[in-house]
Amino acid sequence: MxxxxxxxxxxxxxxxxxxxxxxxxxxxxxxxxxxxxxxxxxxxxxxxxxxxxxxxxxxxxxxxxxxxxxxxxxxxxxxxGRERERRQNAILIQQMRAWVEILQRPHLNYQMFANGHLPGVRMNLSGACGLISGAAGVISLVPWDSTAWTLLGPSGVESWVDASGKAQMARETCQHFLKGHPDWTQPFDPQTTDGFQPMGLVFQVVHDAAIQLSAEIDRTVARLKASQDLH
The missing domain is CATH 1.10.287 (Helix Hairpins)
Structure with a gap:
């Protein structure tokens, strides 16, 4: 009972x-x-x-x-029912934070690779292409159509649109770079290899969009707690 x-x-x-x-x-x-x-x-x-x-x-x-x-x-x-909704909101917030972290990884990994500090990856074209291929795959993991994003307020929607557009642009740029370097045995120089430095700028743009999206998630958490829709 x-x-x-x-x-x-x-x-x-x-x-x-x-x-x-x-x-x-x-x-x-x-x-x-x-x-x-x-x-x-x-x-x-x-x-x-x-x-x-x-x-x-x-x-x-x-x-x-x-x-x-x-x-x-x-x-x-x-x-x-209200308690179940609070728990569901907490799960959705955790999911969004994880996706924002995913969007920041390509930039961080790119910086470590360019400085020769990425563990287990050699500074050659094979390593560069592997890095960029992995970045495209990681960015693709973010489900932009998830209902979790509906928790965001009006300004959060703008950040969502901006981040999703830049993520799409990053994936396409990664594919363009990989198509331009089919032979991974060719010589590689991070300063002169065609398209490598622009990839750093692309990942930086995605990283900045993710930071803005993270700030919107923080604002969403504050709003939900104020309305007692989140513990």
Whole structure:
């Protein structure tokens, strides 16, 4: 039996109704079916009227109890639904933060590679193409059509449009670079290899858009907490 703090349970309400019904039945039997009937003074009025009044009072009390229990249960159900919505919002916020982090990785990896500090990757054309191919794949992981983005406010929508457009541009630029360097055994110089330095600018643009989108997510979190839609 599920219960909610400070609320009447359905079991208690049911038991009250049963008790009230039994009391009404017993009083009615005494008044109308008992061999001896109800012995009350004549001045007290008709016994049947007296019993009917008591039964009516019991029924009224039962109705109030049932109504209170129903209202309490309805409120408890609404509170439970609100809590589920808060948890769902928290999950969506976590998803958006993860996607924003994904958008920042290509720029960070590019900087480390250009400086020769990316672990396990050699400073050659094969390493550069692997880096750019991986960046395109990572950026493609962001689901721009997810319902999570609907939590953003009006200014957040603008940032979403900007970031999604720049992510698309980055993917296409990555593909263009890879098509322009089919032979990964060719010599490589980060300063002179055709198209490599522009890729750094592309990843920088995506990174900056992700930072702006992250700020909008922070504003969304503050707004949801203020409206008690997020813990």
């Amino acid at each position: 599920s219960t909610f703090p400070h609320h009447v349970t359905k079991r208690d309400a049911f038991l009250i109704c049963v008790i009230c019904a039994l009391l009404g039945a017993v009083l009615s039997w005494i008044a109308f079916s008992s061999p001896d009937g109800v012995r009350v003074p004549r001045e007290a009025g008709n016994a049947a009227d007296w019993v009917a009044a008591v039964s009516g009072t019991i029924a009224a009390v039962a109705t109030c109890v049932i109504g209170y229990a129903a209202n309490s249960f309805t409120k408890a159900q609404a509170d439970a």
